[in-house]
Structures are given as C-alpha cells and as structure tokens.
C-alpha cells in the first residue's frame with residue numbers, strides 16, 4: 001500500500017470512529033470558530049459540518065451564554081487546564097432535544113461537558129476540544145430518586161388517618177420552635193386538645209365511627225388555624241398545635257372558635273349524626289421553661305383542668321377556665 005493510500009485509509013477509520021462515537025466532539029479555534037463537528041453533534045442539532053465549520057459557534061447557537069462559555073474556556077486556552085460543566089450546575093450547553101422522546105420524561109438532553117486543550121507541536125494551545133456527553137438517563141434517575149426521597153420524607157411526617165403531622169414530627173417541630181423561642185422570646189403558644197368521652201363514641205358506634213370523628217376534627221382544626229400554625233395528631237384522639245406569633249389572648253380566641261365549631265358539628269355515620277366536643281389547654285411560651293417538655297406539660301395540665309372543669313371548654317395555663 002503506498003503512503004498516500006495508507007494515510008487516507010487511516011483518516012477514513014478515524015472519521016468513522018468520530019462518526020460512530022456516542023459523544024459530541026467539537027473542536028474550537030481561539031476565535032471560537034468551529035474546526036470539527038462530529039456526527040453526534042450533527043444528529044442532535046441538525047447542523048451539518050458543512051454549515052458550521054469555519055463559522056463562529058455562537059452565531060449558530062445563540063442559546064449558549066457567550067460570556068459564561070468564554071470564561072469557562074479561558075483557562076483551557078491560557079493555562080492548558082481542562083474545564084468541566086456538569087448537568088447539576090447547568091443542565092445543558094447545547095439545547096438538544098432528548099434522543100428518547102417516548103421513554104424519557106425530559107424535554108431536553110442533559111449534558112456533562114468536558115473542555116480540554118489541544119496542544120500544537122510547540123506546546124501552545126491553539127484549539128480546544130469540547131466533549132458533550134448525553135447524561136439524560138442519569139439525570140432523570142437522580143431526579144426521580146430525589147423526588148421519591150422527598151415524597152418519602154413527607155409521608156414519614158404525616159399521620160395516615162388525619163393528614164396532619166404525626167407525633168414524632170410534630171415533636172421535632174415543637175423542639176425547634178422552643179429553641180427559637182429561647183433565643184428570640186416571641187409570642188408563641190402551645191395547644192393540647194382532646195375529644196371528650198371519646199371512648200363512648202367508640203363503644204357506642206364502633207371504632208370506624210370513632211375514626212371518622214377523629215378525621216373530621218382534624219379537618220376542623222385545619223380550618224380554624226392559620227397556614228403557619230403547626231398542627232399534629234399527638235395521640236389517638238389527642239391533638240397538639242403550635243401557634244407562632246400568637247399571644248395567649250389570641251390563642252384563646254382561636255381555641256374558642258374551634259371549640260364552638262366542634263360543638264356545633266355532627267359527623268354523619270350510617271343513618272345517624274355523631275355529636276362530639278373537645279377540651280383545650282393552652283400555654284404561652286415564657287423563657288422560664290428550662291426545657292421544651294415543661295412548656296408542653298403546662299398545656300397538658302391546662303387540658304386536664306378543662307376536663308376536670310366539665311369538658312367542652314378552653315383553659316389557659318396558670319389561669320382558670322374561661323367558661
């Protein structure tokens with residue numbers, strides 16, 4: 001084989017290699033004109049090498065942030081050090097559609113991009129090579145795992161019957177509120193409330209009817225509180241609420257409103273309507289509480305007083321019944 005044919009054949013398989021590789025290969029001159037544009041880039045951009053070779057990259061891809069991209073390439077040209085752009089920083093450099101539009105949940109191709117210097121014989125970097133990797137599958141998998149984790153975390157905080165926070169998470173929030181209150185000494189109240197004679201509801205109408213009453217009460221609690229209030233199911237038929245930015249006077253008004261709402265309510269069950277009432281204990285935070293639990297205990301004592309005082313009433317800690 002003569003030398004020319006040998007060179008040509010080598011060039012041919014090198015072209016073949018560039019063409020079949022599932023990675024985008026772009027070679028850029030110092031002025032950001034394109035010197036190499038492989039098959040992958042052509043397939044995904046629909047721009048043929050003949051349309052782009054010798055042309056300025058940004059003139060054909062105005063979506064690339066020129067200032068940012070040049071800043072990335074600067075150390076590659078000037079110091080010969082490679083640069084990396086990962087999809088988590090910027091989902092893509094070239095806005096390509098996904099190559100699997102049916103199976104992929106993404107509208108565009110997520111890309112990892114590597115930029116490295118192509119040194120001349122003298123060691124000078126005249127050109128740089130930009131490699132574009134399609135990482136859509138990894139990105140989608142990671143995002144779906146993150147979504148699942150977030151969902152799992154949310155589910156693990158929620159009480160299945162009522163949709164309010166469960167005891168564990170409510171307690172966590174309560175501890176957090178307590179620590180914040182110790183620092184800032186704001187107006188914040190804790191409420192404990194409990195359905196009156198709930199055992200009788202269960203005994204008379206059955207456990208399922210009891211569950212419906214618990215669910216209904218949770219709904220009324222949600223209705224009567226602000227979005228910023230932190231409502232949780234503390235035990236079977238016991239609920240706990242944190243009212244941020246609330247004095248005991250305002251908490252009392254809110255609690256009274258809820259108590260009345262409940263006393264007027266009736267839960268439809270089979271062909272009857274179940275009436276029920278609640279008792280409520282309130283404790284406003286003071287920095288005298290050396291531990292979070294002491295604050296909650298005061299709310300619980302107030303609740304106990306409300307029960308002792310005849311039920312269907314609101315009691316403030318360190319104060320008599322309101323009714």
Ligand SMILES: Nc1nc2c(ncn2[C@@H]2O[C@H](COP(=O)(O)OP(=O)(O)OP(=O)(O)O)[C@@H](O)[C@H]2O)c(=O)[nH]1
Pocket residue numbers: 194195196197198199200202206207208209210211214235236237307311
């Ligand atoms: N249906 C239902 N009942 C529950 C649930 N959790 C606890 N209970 C019941 O709630 C009742 C609570 O009864 P007690 O603690 O004696 O209090 P009470 O009958 O409400 O009386 P007072 O609180 O003193 O007014 C018990 O019968 C428990 O079995 C639940 O998730 N669903």
